[in-house]
Amino acid sequence: MSSTLKQSNGLTMDYSSYKTDLSKRRRPVITRELVKIASSASQSLVTLAEGAPNEKTFPFTEISVKLDDGTSFTLEENELSTALQYIPTQGYPPLLQTLREFQRRVHAPPLWESRDIVIVAGAQDGLSKTLESVIGTGDPILVPDPFYPGVEVVVTPHQAELISIPQDDLGVIPEDMREILRNRQLSGKKMPKIMYVNATGANPTGVIIPLERRKEIYRLACEYDFLILDDDPYCFISYSDEKPKSFLSLDTEGRVIRVDSFSKVISSGMRVGFITAAAPLLASIELHLQSSHLHAPALSQVMLYKLLKIWGHKGMMNHVNRIQHFYKERRDMIVSLAKTHLNGLVDFAVPSSGFFLWMEIRGIEDTWKMMMQRGVAQGVIMAPGASFTKDPTKPCNAIRASFSKASYEEMNLAMERLAQLIREELADRDALQNLNS
Numbered sequence: 001m002s003s004t005l006k007q008s009n010g011l012t013m014d015y016s017s018y019k020t021d022l023s024k025r026r027r028p029v030i031t032r033e034l035v036k037i038a039s040s041a042s043q044s045l046v047t048l049a050e051g052a053p054n055e056k057t058f059p060f061t062e063i064s065v066k067l068d069d070g071t072s073f074t075l076e077e078n079e080l081s082t083a084l085q086y087i088p089t090q091g092y093p094p095l096l097q098t099l100r101e102f103q104r105r106v107h108a109p110p111l112w113e114s115r116d117i118v119i120v121a122g123a124q125d126g127l128s129k130t131l132e133s134v135i136g137t138g139d140p141i142l143v144p145d146p147f148y149p150g151v152e153v154v155v156t157p158h159q160a161e162l163i164s165i166p167q168d169d170l171g172v173i174p175e176d177m178r179e180i181l182r183n184r185q186l187s188g189k190k191m192p193k194i195m196y197v198n199a200t201g202a203n204p205t206g207v208i209i210p211l212e213r214r215k216e217i218y219r220l221a222c223e224y225d226f227l228i229l230d231d232d233p234y235c236f237i238s239y240s241d242e243k244p245k246s247f248l249s250l251d252t253e254g255r256v257i258r259v260d261s262f263s264k265v266i267s268s269g270m271r272v273g274f275i276t277a278a279a280p281l282l283a284s285i286e287l288h289l290q291s292s293h294l295h296a297p298a299l300s301q302v303m304l305y306k307l308l309k310i311w312g313h314k315g316m317m318n319h320v321n322r323i324q325h326f327y328k329e330r331r332d333m334i335v336s337l338a339k340t341h342l343n344g345l346v347d348f349a350v351p352s353s354g355f356f357l358w359m360e361i362r363g364i365e366d367t368w369k370m371m372m373q374r375g376v377a378q379g380v381i382m383a384p385g386a387s388f389t390k391d392p393t394k395p396c397n398a399i400r401a402s403f404s405k406a407s408y409e410e411m412n413l414a415m416e417r418l419a420q421l422i423r424e425e426l427a428d429r430d431a432l433q434n435l436n437s
Contacts, residue, residue, distance in 0.1 A: 011114040011254040015280040018193050018227055020136040026287040032294065036088040055081040065303060073306050083302035089289050091119030091274070092301040098308050103276055105313060107248045107258075114254060116279050118286050121296040123233050123261035123273040126285075127196075128154050129292075130229055130257055130275065133284040134194050135160050142195035144172050146358075146388035146398070148203045148231065151196050162390035163192060169349045171202060171209035174216035181224050194227040194257075199247060201234025204388045204400040205358045206351020211244040218250050226255070227281075233261040233273075236320035239328045240352040254278040262304065264355075265320055270300040327355070327404065334403040334411050341415040345422045355404035360385075363426050366395035370425050380417035 016024075034049040041047075062076040063083070075083055082092070090096060099117050109115060120126040131154045135141055138159050143151060145164035152162070163184075165177045185191060197217070199209045209217070221228050230247040248258045254277075261273040273296075275285060289295065308316060334357050335350055346359040361367055368384045375381050385398025401418075403411060 011111060011278055013254050013278070015278065018134050018281070019284055020133060020139075022136070023133040023284045023288070026284070026291065028287060029290045032089050032290045035086055036090070039088050039093060050086070052086050055085060058084050060084060063299075063303075065306075067307075067310075071310065073310060075302060075306070079302060079306075083299045085298065087295050087298045087301070089118075089286050089295045091117070091296065092298060092305060095119065095301050095305040095308075098305060099274055102308075102313070102316075103248070107246050107276075109248045109276070110252045111254065114278055115276060116282055117274050117276050118282050118289070119272065119274045119296045119301060120259075120285075120289070121273070121293060122263055122268075122271045123231060123259050124150050125271075125296070126259040126261075126273050126275045127151060127229070127231060129285045129288045130259070130281075131155055131194070131196075132158070133281075133288055134227065138190075140190055140192040142177070142192045142226065143390065144197060144202065145390065146204055146385065147196065147390075148198055149387050149392075152390065152392075161190075164390050167202075167205065167207065169207065170213060171199070171205075171207040172197065172213065172217060174213055174220065177217065178220060181220065185224070191224060192226050194229055195221065196229045196231065197247075198231045198234075200232055200244075201237055201352070201354030203234075203354060204356050204383070204385075204398075205349070206354045206356050207349075208238060208240055208242065208244065208352040210242065214244055214247060215250060218247060218255070221255050222253060227257060228255055229257045229259070231259045233259075233264050234354040235260065236265055237324055237327050237355075238353040239324070239331055248276060257281060265323060266304065266307070270304065271297055272300045272304055330403045331357075333408055334401065334415075337412050337415040338401075341412075341419045342422070345419060355402050357401045357403060358385075358398060359401065360398045361422055363429065364397050364422065367397060367399050368395075370421055371399060374424070375418075375421055378417060378421060380414050380421065382414070382418070 038045065038047045038050060060080065062074055062080060064072060064074045066072040096117055096119065103109065103117065104112055120129065127150060135155050135158050138161065140161040140163050141155060142163050142165060144167050163180065165172050165180065167173065199214060201208065228247050232246065246258065247256045257275060257277040259273060259275050262270065275282065311319065331351060338348065338357060346361055348357060348359040351357060364370065368386050371382055371384045383400040385396035385400065386392045386394065388400065389396055406414065
């Protein structure tokens with residue numbers, strides 16, 4: 001994808017209204033464009049245009065990687081030189097092609113010829129670059145309630161208006177969403193240009209939005225003319241037999257910006273994710289990347305390409321099936337421990353995907369001080385629910401417990417300590433009420 005790529009005939013949308021004034025003012029960096037040209041040119045091209053260091057000065061001669069199944073690969077000579085050098089902003093070309101084939105196979109997006117991919121430094125980088133290209137000062141954005149706080153920290157400096165959409169045990173409620181949009185339109189308020197959604201393994205609730213709801217949300221996007229930013233890091237960590245089609249699979253108009261991440265399935269520290277969207281939208285994001293960190297880590301991209309090449313699609317699917325089983329066992333354990341230690345103290349739905357158990361505490365209006373003060377002092381910490389709301393200063397009775405990393409013994413101890421915390425908090429509440437009565 002070129003940052004100057006014209007819109008394909010497959011899509012009829014005009015994307016100019018979805019770009020901020022700042023995004024429209026961005027221009028390609030000529031040195032980045034020259035790197036792109038050089039990377040795709042024939043070996044006969046002689047270039048004196050790039051300001052890249054000479055690979056002969058790098059102290060590394062080879063990097064060897066051993067996988068958990070005993071296989072290994074080595075980066076040396078040309079591959080190592082590429083991995084340690086500047087690469088095109090869009091990404092390492094062989095990895096880009098592998099990811100294109102992967103998206104076509106997994107999601108079969110309509111009008112694929114009108115879309116492309118850009119590799120980013122993890123999903124958070126993708127969210128940040130996407131939102132900052134769409135959300136201008138004071139613009140409204142649709143978000144679930146609760147929602148991932150990594151969105152709030154991006155849009156708050158832009159004074160964005162967060163329009164919260166209620167959720168139930170199946171995720172965002174389309175009927176409520178329609179009513180909110182209808183009333184907003186009737187009142188003449190500024191309409192949102194984009195919706196953020198975490199449709200599979202929603203953080204923090206672990207919900208998977210079923211297919212019929214996804215279709216209705218997409219219909220609302222078409223009716224009210226907004227984009228859908230689908231953040232999907234838990235796509236392959238699902239504990240439900242139902243695996244609904246992604247928003248990208250449903251997208252016949254080019255409204256979906258899909259953010260994928262390898263953090264949950266390969267490595268979080270490699271910092272590799274990728275965005276799939278209509279080419280004109282990606283062009284704006286690529287220009288933003290050119291002005292910030294030039295490209296996602298080249299070494300990580302080359303290593304990931306080698307891994308995917310060794311595995312093939314079948315090997316990748318075998319890997320994600322193994323980690324899905326790994327996390328499902330952990331999900332089952334924390335649910336069992338919560339039922340044992342927290343019976344009568346909390347309410348929760350069993351998460352269908354992701355890393356988290358979202359619990360609402362009975363009889364306690366706000367969990368912030370309980371977790372951030374008393375919890376830390378007594379040796380247990382979980383994320384207070386207010387962190388996942390549009391106004392973290394308001395009371396919230398929920399907490400988020402992660403089951404991805406802690407040992408079973410640590411989970412058990414955490415649930416015991418949480419039960420004690422809740423009982424102490426309830427006792428303090430009752431004492432205060434008796435004092436005031």
